[in-house]
Amino acid sequence: MNKEEMMMDKYYDELYTKYTEGAKVPYESYEELEEKYEHLKCVIKDVVIYLRDNDTPGAYEYLKSEDLVWL
Numbered sequence: 001m002n003k004e005e006m007m008m009d010k011y012y013d014e015l016y017t018k019y020t021e022g023a024k025v026p027y028e029s030y031e032e033l034e035e036k037y038e039h040l041k042c043v044i045k046d047v048v049i050y051l052r053d054n055d056t057p058g059a060y061e062y063l064k065s066e067d068l069v070w071l
Contacts, residue, residue: 043068 050059
């Protein structure tokens, strides 16, 4: 490894350190949030289908089965 490559490695290591230390949400938590977001996006699409078909009770039961209704 030459000096230029070592400097590039050092630069990217410093950037990574800045990124991880300056992050408001740890990367592991971010991945978890992304998964939850994708799941909720699918749930919303399903609920829209229920509502489009005028099946409000079906939408309610579906949301209840997903633990998203607390009543």
